[in-house]
Amino acid sequence: MIDFFQTINVKRFIFADGDNVNNPKMFIDFLNEQKYLELNSQIICFIGANTNQNNWYNNCVKYIQSIDKKTSFNLTPIRILTEGNNALDMVLSSYVGLAMGQNSRAEFVIVSNDKGYDSVVEHFRSLGVQIERKSICHATENEKEKSSKIKSANENLELIKELSKKILQIDNKKRPKKIATLKNVLKNLDRKSVTDKNITNVTSQIIKELEKEKKLTVKNQRLEWK
Structure with a gap:
């Protein structure tokens, strides 16, 4: 059995969909905002075949340490080599089930913008498991442009x-x-x-x-x- 599922002190398992968290800084900022960067959280990120696993992991560590150099965390990247529309989703859902089998009293969080995971969440909730899906909101280009214009207008007004x-x-x-x-x-x-x-x-x-x-x-x- 996979070792990180057998950690007794883990109170929260976080399963991140790499299709949504391929930007390390955005991912770490999200974890920090949600207060997930804690010693008793096990973060497992599933990375697609087109992402450089080592670079992604090293950048995550760098951003975490920039927030707090003393932060102790458990972050495990898992590479999905199989290509396909639902390959990563299927593997992630399987790992959620494996983790529950080892530590059913923990809290489980799926980090993804994909609403397809909601059926997994609803099923396990019906069995009394504490589980939820969290979205990472990506600003669209229009939103970024609008935000930039507002900032520029405010700066101009101050001038x-x-x-x-x-x-x-x-x-x-x-x-x-x-x-x-x-x-x-x-x-x-x-x-x-x-x-x-x-x-x-x-x-x-x-x-x-x-x-x-x-x-x-x-x-x-x-x-x-x-």
């Missing part, structure tokens, strides 16, 4: 507010009277963030911000400060 504040700190009589002069002042205030590429857009947004605050009006390309 506009900060530059507007700095402009108002200048003595009223010394503030720029023309839009062209305002552009030069903004560049000098933040040469890193204000570039030739974005200066026109930044200037326009700052004018709108100051007009909204009723600190400025624009007449015939001239700036009138209040």
Whole structure:
């Protein structure tokens, strides 16, 4: 019988579907968020034929140690050489049954986005076994792009507010009277963030911000400060 199933102190067995956890960092982040990186958890990850087992395992260890160098864990990769749509699923389900036969009082977790495992979970639950399936959510490209745009918009808003504040700190009589002069002042205030590429857009947004605050009006390309 497989040795890691016979560990008496194991309270939780985690069976990870390698088709869903082929990104080691994402996998370890998930385990950490779920508080599965514990001494009494046995993590078994089933890896497909197209994944480099040694690289995957070494990267997992590296990410775990970056979280806590003192973390003690049991992580076992199992390579599935047979190719086929359900090959990995069938082997994983078989190992779940083997583990239950050795330690039926433990908690069992299947980490996969594949709802096909739900029938396995429901069956064993009906027998009184503590088992569940957990999904790892992968952000789609659209979600990543949306998140990036939101981050960029927030950073831009902070820049506009900060530059507007700095402009108002200048003595009223010394503030720029023309839009062209305002552009030069903004560049000098933040040469890193204000570039030739974005200066026109930044200037326009700052004018709108100051007009909204009723600190400025624009007449015939001239700036009138209040």
